[in-house]
Amino acid sequence: MHNIVFSGLQFSYATWLGPSSSEGFSEIQANYQVTGPDGYPRQGLCALVPGGKCPYGAWTPEPGNVDLGFAHDIQFVKDEFIHLGAAGLSLGDGAQNDLVQGCIFADISGNGLQLGGVDAPLAPIAEFTSGNHIENNLFRNVGAEYRGGIAIVVGYARDSIVAHNQIDQVPYAAISMG
Secondary structure (H helix, E strand, C coil), X not given: CEEEEEECCEEEEECCCHHHCCCCCCEEECCEECCCCCHHHHCCCHHHCCXXXXXXXXXXXXXXXXXXXXXXXXXXXXXXXXXXXXXXXXXXXXXXXXXXXXXEXXXXXXXXXXXXXXXXXXXXXXXXXXXXXXECCEEEEECCCCCCCEEEEECCCECCEEECCEEECCCCEEEEEC
């Protein structure tokens, strides 16, 4: 997906039933989770255990209510992400030259905005999360139910700008990078 502008839209009233499933919600940090029947002895442990999954951040992120991977030149301008379960917006691995500007993220159960992932630190340049701008947004009451929630979570990314965002009422951290 590329070259699309979302402007003046409201994304609201979605839930996330994953924690109520047999999988549960085993959070590591920033609402990333250990998942699967053999997740606890292997996931994120790399070469420390036989059959460990590499790299160390091989954990599962919570889903985004709006979830885009490898999206290029996408703009979210003056949109609202309100009353949502899980994360509000996820611009996953390979997001390039995307813009999130003037948006409101409020009353979100998990993370507000997730950019990139934590499982591809050596992705080829053409697939690496880069050149994104997250500017002039309001984040309020993010992490409302899943208390490891962070307003802005940036995984492996380069040449991206996070600037001039107002962040209020978060239980854990405002911005997490890297």
